[in-house]
Amino acid sequence: MDEQRPVKIKVRGLSKVFGKQPKKALALRDQGLNRSDILEKTGQTLGLSNISFDVYEGELLVIMGLSGSGKSTLIRCLNRLIDTTEGEIIIDGENIPTLGEKALLACRRRHFSMVFQNFALFPHRTVQENAEFGLEIRGIAKTERKQIAHTALKQVGLEGWEDAYPNQLSGGMQQRVGLARALANDASVLLMDEAFSALDPLIRKDMQQELLQLQTRMQKTTVFITHDLDEALNIGDRIVLLKDGEVVQIGTPEEILTQPADDYVRRFIESVDRSRVLTAASAMRPLRTTARDSDGPRTALHRMRDHALDSIYVTDRDRQLLGLLEAEAANTAIQEGAESISGYLTQDFRKVPPDEPLHHLFAMFSEKSFPIAVIDEQHRLQGVVVKGAVLDELAKAGEQ
Amino acid sequence: MEIPHLPLGSWIETGLNWLTSEYSVVTRGISRFTQTGINSLNDGLMWLPEWALLALIALLCWKLAGPRLAIGGAAGLALIWNMGLWNPMIETLTLVVIATLVAIIIALPVGIAAALSERLYRVIMPVLDFMQTMPAFVYLIPAIPFFGIGSVSAIFATVIFSMPPAIRFTTLGIRQVPIELIEAADSYGATRSQKLFKVQLPLSLPTVMAGINQTIMLALSMVVIAAMIGADGLGSEVWRAIQRLRPGDGFEAGIAVVILAMLLDRLTQSFRRTSK
Numbered sequence: 001m002d003e004q005r006p007v008k009i010k011v012r013g014l015s016k017v018f019g020k021q022p023k024k025a026l027a028l029r030d031q032g033l034n035r036s037d038i039l040e041k042t043g044q045t046l047g048l049s050n051i052s053f054d055v056y057e058g059e060l061l062v063i064m065g066l067s068g069s070g071k072s073t074l075i076r077c078l079n080r081l082i083d084t085t086e087g088e089i090i091i092d093g094e095n096i097p098t099l100g101e102k103a104l105l106a107c108r109r110r111h112f113s114m115v116f117q118n119f120a121l122f123p124h125r126t127v128q129e130n131a132e133f134g135l136e137i138r139g140i141a142k143t144e145r146k147q148i149a150h151t152a153l154k155q156v157g158l159e160g161w162e163d164a165y166p167n168q169l170s171g172g173m174q175q176r177v178g179l180a181r182a183l184a185n186d187a188s189v190l191l192m193d194e195a196f197s198a199l200d201p202l203i204r205k206d207m208q209q210e211l212l213q214l215q216t217r218m219q220k221t222t223v224f225i226t227h228d229l230d231e232a233l234n235i236g237d238r239i240v241l242l243k244d245g246e247v248v249q250i251g252t253p254e255e256i257l258t259q260p261a262d263d264y265v266r267r268f269i270e271s272v273d274r275s276r277v278l279t280a281a282s283a284m285r286p287l288r289t290t291a292r293d294s295d296g297p298r299t300a301l302h303r304m305r306d307h308a309l310d311s312i313y314v315t316d317r318d319r320q321l322l323g324l325l326e327a328e329a330a331n332t333a334i335q336e337g338a339e340s341i342s343g344y345l346t347q348d349f350r351k352v353p354p355d356e357p358l359h360h361l362f363a364m365f366s367e368k369s370f371p372i373a374v375i376d377e378q379h380r381l382q383g384v385v386v387k388g389a390v391l392d393e394l395a396k397a398g399e400q
Numbered sequence: 401m402e403i404p405h406l407p408l409g410s411w412i413e414t415g416l417n418w419l420t421s422e423y424s425v426v427t428r429g430i431s432r433f434t435q436t437g438i439n440s441l442n443d444g445l446m447w448l449p450e451w452a453l454l455a456l457i458a459l460l461c462w463k464l465a466g467p468r469l470a471i472g473g474a475a476g477l478a479l480i481w482n483m484g485l486w487n488p489m490i491e492t493l494t495l496v497v498i499a500t501l502v503a504i505i506i507a508l509p510v511g512i513a514a515a516l517s518e519r520l521y522r523v524i525m526p527v528l529d530f531m532q533t534m535p536a537f538v539y540l541i542p543a544i545p546f547f548g549i550g551s552v553s554a555i556f557a558t559v560i561f562s563m564p565p566a567i568r569f570t571t572l573g574i575r576q577v578p579i580e581l582i583e584a585a586d587s588y589g590a591t592r593s594q595k596l597f598k599v600q601l602p603l604s605l606p607t608v609m610a611g612i613n614q615t616i617m618l619a620l621s622m623v624v625i626a627a628m629i630g631a632d633g634l635g636s637e638v639w640r641a642i643q644r645l646r647p648g649d650g651f652e653a654g655i656a657v658v659i660l661a662m663l664l665d666r667l668t669q670s671f672r673r674t675s676k
Binding site for chain 2: 076079081105106107108109112113114116118120121122123124133134136137138185191
């Protein structure tokens, strides 16, 4: 489904060399030398090497890596706070590295709002004036920008603080101002550079939740940089994992966890609390058999016997889940001479969507021993999760 | 073997002579203009009765720095008045004010330019070192052929001597604006001038004010020395006391300089605090 989504930013073959002889460094890279060899030979630092990825419209893409992985360089290349050495960054048909000075300013104004790790608020401006900054730069009239900034401040819960100065606020509140400044600007892409890393853990979790809520409400294309895998897994629609200036893996949080591309990723994810991010879909098994609502009780019972089941899920022609038929109920239907099983179904079982976290499923098993049905948005039966599979999945994850 | 003497001095003299004769129109124009400025400011300040100016300055101190400076300033000025040094004090003040204004008008743009251009920075910094370490008296010598004996030459020498801190502090103030804030301004698409006027200058203001404070102090010390080339004011009182060997008169004039210096220093420092 990802492939069909419109691409907002297309990054292709992006490299960045810090130093005065970038060509030399890139030539050595093409000969297969690694970062530290190139530094030793030429004194040039290969910050980013041959990075390619897409940012889809409306998604929250996390770029993750440890310090020195090049993630901060990468986000600064997107809006060209740092000039690139080679490669393309295409946003709405414009190739950012080749823009002239005027066009670059216009591009930054139209497309990018940025939130910084250490907030980067202007200490000589009030909260309100900080939030207005992007609009002021674009030359929006005073009354209008006041209105917009006020709305943005309200969105981040800072109503009533308009006249305070940044140094009068706590870290969390300061970053809310940073967020409001970015939101007020209403650019098409939100860049967040370790935006929550300087906050203490509790506030950080809150801010992550709020960002997610904003994101669902506004569907703003967001590129979020972090060194924290937990954070990446928590908020990212997709994750780009960087190491030593190269992309190691791109995928959804679940793909990264369940199919790590290499040992580096595997070691990286070791520390994560897996049960929280694994979902029902990963432990789901396809159904060996189902019954149709038009089936007679004998057919249904026969299927159960064939597959050694004591209950069977019943769907209609479109695989819409109707209910569960237990063996006893099928027996009763036969005794009562019923033509179809549709009157004997029970709804006394659990249904979950595919993205339900795995640890939620544990609690459900303790009540009933029926397999949990996994249904999609159209209420179609996708598969079932049995208790053993959940344990198995968690154990597998634990071994890695 | 005799090593030939490098005729550095005669080169400089030739250069200065050429400048004086070629640009005498310019220098005479500047001289007349400056002299008019000095005279009118002097006349204006002296037109006010002593007590009125004293009260005015005390009020200014009160507004900017509070009652302590107001009382101290009033007492100091009263002492100067009492010593009969009021008019020389006004003349010195005028020289300081005009020299400082000229210095600031030149220093701010130069300081900003040096902060924004690495190349210019590398050219200007050694020039500033030269200006500051060259013994102050030396500037008095070429000032005389340019502008003749008197207050205009004093201002010329004073401007050159007192300008470096204003340039340095302006450059420093702009350069020490945190990089994140520059990035923030850039990331929202600010032009160079938007960045300068909305971010860099406001944030460097306290540092710039510190530089201006230094400039005023240096200007005051220089206009006193400039009495040697005929500048009026407290300096010429000191100069006269030296020539007549009258330590009492010398100290009286010296104390008046100290009072004026402290008053100007505290006042500009309070500017700095309020601008923060």
